[in-house]
Amino acid sequence: MLVIGPHISIAKGFARAARDAVSIGANTFQFFTRNPRGASVKAFVQKDIDGFQNMRAENGMGPFLAHCPYTMNLASAKEDIVELGKRMLSEDIARMESIGVEYICFHPGSHTGMGEEKGISQIVDALSEVIKEDGSVWVLLETMSGKGTEIGYKFEHLNEIIDRVDKNDRLGVCLDTCHVFAAGYDIVNDIDGVLEEFDRVIGLERLKAIHFNDSMKEFSSKKDRHSNIGEGLIGLEALVRIMNHELLREKPFFMETPGELDVHEKEIELLRSRYEE
Template identity: 45%
Template sequence: MLKIGSHVSFSDKGLLSATAEAASYGSSSFMIYTGAPQNTRRKPIDSMFLEEGRAAMSAAGIQLDDIVVHAPYIVNLGSYKSNIYQLAVEFLQEEIRRTHAIGVKNIVLHPGAFTDKDADYGIDRIAEGLNEVLNGTSETDVNIALETMAGKGTEIGRTFEEIARIIEKVEHNERLTICLDTCHIHDAGYDIVNDLDGVLEEFDRLIGLHKIGVVHINDSKNPIGSHKDRHTPIGTGWIGFEAINRVVHHEKLAGKPFILETPWIGKDAKTQRPMYEAEIALLRGTAAERLGESYLTEVEQLHQFFTQQDIHPRAFVISTWELLKNDPKAKKADPREPLERLYDLVVEASLLPHLNEEQINQRLIGWLAAHDLKLQA
């Protein structure tokens, strides 16, 4: 089975609640933060419901080796400020011990940013920090998965070359793996839509495909090379469903855990829902099995409706993003993104009135996917 899941919360009951959420989406892997991703406050290990969580994972058919931990965003090993750098080193050492206690083998890390210095300084500083972190956690078998970055601001990891230079400078680099993020490398300028094989060949030449420990699968709100890092549900961005589907089924990435980090959507921020269940089922080719036989019929209804409106999936998505990017007046007058515009058209036409907002959006994701690939029961 394709090892695919999503980011899930690690809240009141730790690993137990995270597993329950992942299973509700049909996940066979998942990624957690052991606390809030915006800070370094963490609960004691003994409050993580680890034993109960592992039992729930076993019951759901989820393997511990396919689970990933993500370090918080604010950790910055590239900082020239000693207090920020030291906090990053010490926190990562403790986070690796927490990850080891859970039984997970990879912790994803944004490499860091050089802020007021330069890229060479940032690479050296990050490598220095990784050496400290790894040397201080030699009792564990946890790897640090350096994430490929989009290149916004002064962040390091925007090219495969930068990551390769970091790896070369780390003493125990056998404990370094890579988290390949589709939105990030697209925004960094790698053409995974038209030349996925070429991108993977370049990665293999500079770093080695064997180093990939996890793949984040996200669509992008921005065109290639934009250096923005803004995720959107699969099929609703510049990458598109077909290209993402080629990534998750590529023979050179077989056996890797794939993790969705696509945003939750909905008119009301308080009731927004993720598209994880539909995205996972569509990428597996099990939409009817997971979402019901009527799902395919309702996707076909959307297809007929939009065909009558002369709306074509990829053209509509791209033209909407181009409008929002290039025409400030139009964006101010109507800031709705592609999926929201499609949803409004469906509701205005009283199409599929028996479905709620989440269900309509799930079928819109299916319609976007069905343009390029035949849905499989």
């Protein structure tokens, strides 16, 4: 079964987001844990959470993916930014566990000029402090495009972080198709080779979710610009091959593509028509 959904705002509540997802043919969705450009967060409303859980059960929805805010940077040279990131991640993991969300992902961080090794060490230290041994949520490092001083555009970065974190049993990866294409992994012409490299460097057992996006920018551009499914330089046929790949087809796919619900409905309809049951 294809598990697929877009990014949906939870500003009007989780139950409303679930209803919106079902209305366009989705059976999951991604959402921000809090203000994506800040740090503010709203307390859960039990009636809303109950409605969400009912929608989830009645429609066979999930797994779900929570996305941490862009302001979180565990690799920053500024200590206050790192401390804020640790606090937000710790709080968000606990909040997602309380409502049964399976996955939470975040951008590993940007080293802001300190160098990759220093940035990686800070991420390792922060995750070792935040992640608890008895947690139920999978914490996912997102593959990045390599713009600026980003960490995570190489599989080796993610592997080093995972290996060095103390409690890494539930530490995994969210593979973003736009990002890896922009980073120089040829998912268009050699998806088998890319997955073989991922398995060799990290291990496919760590790959838990897919950010399913086309790319406005060319291969190995190191530029992060998402495009709608089939309208970018990755192209529909390559994305269909990825979706149907024997190693990926059972993973949840989360679209971060431009447009409103009507656009995402057409994308989901197109992809379901090309999914090999």
